[in-house]
Amino acid sequence: MNIMQSMTGLLLAVACCATAYAGTDGQPDISGVWSNALLTPDDERWRIEDLACARSGCSLAGFKYLQSLLQDPENDDRTVKELFYEMREYEQERNKDLLTPVGLKKQAQYDPAQGAALDCTPEGDSLRHQITAPVPMAIEQYDDSVVFRYEYWNAVRTVYLDGRTLPPDAPHTRLGHSTGYYEGDTLVVETTHVIPNVISVPGRGALAPDPDTRFVERYTYHEDNGRLDLELAIIDPVHFRRPYENQRSFLPEPDWELEEFVCEAITGEY
Numbered sequence: 034m035n036i037m038q039s040m041t042g043l044l045l046a047v048a049c050c051a052t053a054y055a056g057t058d059g060q061p062d063i064s065g066v067w068s069n070a071l072l073t074p075d076d077e078r079w080r081i082e083d084l085a086c087a088r089s090g091c092s093l094a095g096f097k098y099l100q101s102l103l104q105d106p107e108n109d110d111r112t113v114k115e116l117f118y119e120m121r122e123y124e125q126e127r128n129k130d131l132l133t134p135v136g137l138k139k140q141a142q143y144d145p146a147q148g149a150a151l152d153c154t155p156e157g158d159s160l161r162h163q164i165t166a167p168v169p170m171a172i173e174q175y176d177d178s179v180v181f182r183y184e185y186w187n188a189v190r191t192v193y194l195d196g197r198t199l200p201p202d203a204p205h206t207r208l209g210h211s212t213g214y215y216e217g218d219t220l221v222v223e224t225t226h227v228i229p230n231v232i233s234v235p236g237r238g239a240l241a242p243d244p245d246t247r248f249v250e251r252y253t254y255h256e257d258n259g260r261l262d263l264e265l266a267i268i269d270p271v272h273f274r275r276p277y278e279n280q281r282s283f284l285p286e287p288d289w290e291l292e293e294f295v296c297e298a299i300t301g302e303y
Contacts, residue, residue: 061254067283093278136272153296
């Protein structure tokens with residue numbers, strides 16, 4: 034199967050590369066600016082599945098299913114595009130029972146004309162979209178915290194490593210309250226107190242999660258190729274029968290700097 038030719042139609046282009054270095058005390062050094070496969074599709078370290086999921090994203094289950102399809106010799110004569118569409122069908126089938134009755138009702142009430150991106154209001158955009166948006170991000174590591182700087186919405190997010198907690202009645206914010214710890218080559222981040230802005234679900238439309246939803250991110254650094262893999266679990270038993278899991282991968286860009294994010298409001302009838 035001519036895999037690279039099969040990618041035509043799935044991507045946009047740009048370029049570049051780089052490598053991060055091992056941190057101290059067994060912790061990965063993930064400081065610096067990171068790109069994603071939509072921004073640097075020509076980088077040879079990207080896997081085919083990274084490129085296929087770059088534009089519209091994939092659930093974690095869908096991503097792993099696509100990996101299995103690509104690795105199966107029975108599919109050698111099929112194009113990546115065919116396998117990608119099969120994966121999307123798998124995602125939709127798997128997500129049929131994802132939502133609870135409450136979730137189904139809320140999903141049916143969703144109006145896409147109320148999307149935050151339409152009038153450039155970051156306050157209405159979700160934490161999930163902030164984390165997985167296909168624009169550069171920068172990571173800064175300190176002894177007691179990790180700071181994420183996103184080009185998207187020019188947002189800054191602090192993950193506290195000192196174990197601090199918030200009282201249950203603390204105010205909710207768009208990015209919430211994040212705590213974390215290192216687990217080998219993985220940075221684990223748990224976020225609570227997030228304003229319940231709308232998130233999309235493949236095959237199930239979109240809905241606003243419960244105010245008590247927890248977001249768990251796992252950033253795993255691979256020293257052999259410099260890739261940083263993210264697995265994001267959205268834990269909301271009010272609306273989801275099981276955690277809704279997403280993924281995204283990043284590559285380091287030591288020569289890049291974040292740019293000012295500019296949003297243009299979308300007008301018209303919806």
